[in-house]
Amino acid sequence: MAEQKATNVTWHEHKVSKAERLQLKGHKGAVVWFTGLSACGKSTIANALDHKLHLAGKHSVVLDGDNIRMGLNKNLGFSAEDRAENIRRIGEVSKLFAQSGTIAITAFISPYRADRDAVRALLGEGEFIEVYVNASVETCEARDPKGLYKKARAGEIKNFTGISDPYEAPEKAELVLDANTKGIEELTNEVLAYLESKGVLKA
């Protein structure tokens, strides 16, 4: 992971405590980290979850792959090193949101176990909720809404996860969603039920 470059920096305690922020929001901060192959449904479930949380008066935010790659991480590509830095930055940003009492919902392929575990290590007990959206390459390739698998098979996209780059499935995800057989609504409700059962949705 990234090395600490700046010296002469000291951690500032903020005047408003995390507990006070959660009190204002009415629920806990957390990071719901979706991981899975391209086209497995991560972004769709993330947005559906965000929508349901919003309707319930919860403060959430969605960070998803392409949007972040057009903003914060526009200077990163898809090499293993850039993918690691991509996930590291997103991890730090989700942490900032979680500290502010927001439920940060991330939807990134995040194919490497070590990168995801590094994000987990940034967060407190119970704050990092890894959700594996489990869909086979066959399922995803059959959907292929952006035609990316087709391009990857044709060799037009290099380092494509599941085709020419590995995907390391989580071994201890908080939640595994069966996206081969279940629909968006059902899967979204499974995540919501998990958050409720863990007390995330109350302060």
Next chain:
Amino acid sequence: MAEQKATNVTWHEHKVSKAERLQLKGHKGAVVWFTGLSACGKSTIANALDHKLHLAGKHSVVLDGDNIRMGLNKNLGFSAEDRAENIRRIGEVSKLFAQSGTIAITAFISPYRADRDAVRALLGEGEFIEVYVNASVETCEARDPKGLYKKARAGEIKNFTGISDPYEAPEKAELVLDANTKGIEELTNEVLAYLESKGVLKA
């Protein structure tokens, strides 16, 4: 600024609109961008503002120099290039907070005009509020709470803004605070009054 590296990315519209997010928060999202020399009072005013906003039930967050340099930007130093990337990333993160309906309060020296203007360009009309905390090098050096000016004068810190690196004061800041003569409480109230006058504190 950073070049777009990833191709094959498309912008996703989120299911929850920005307007709906502001409605839930009860006020607008914005970036209150403090700029000024080291030890001019940026972080102290930022935290005091955050505290007052919190007490008033507003959703705010503080992003400050050292904390970000120990997290998101730990792989950046103080060269002109690294400073630009530091500010670029912080700009993108504040934008994410503003879009979520949060008042992002940033406290970074952010010495270069071009870098600050690039952040302004990321945000919508009225969303970027540049606050110049105007204190002379003499004032700041007399305070020097972390002994950094002393180290910079001794040549132990290179590229130190105001000593061995330039500070480009804002030409069109939304607000200029006179930190040579006024105290934290008074300056914080000036910012609060500005936010109120511009309608930021209501949805």
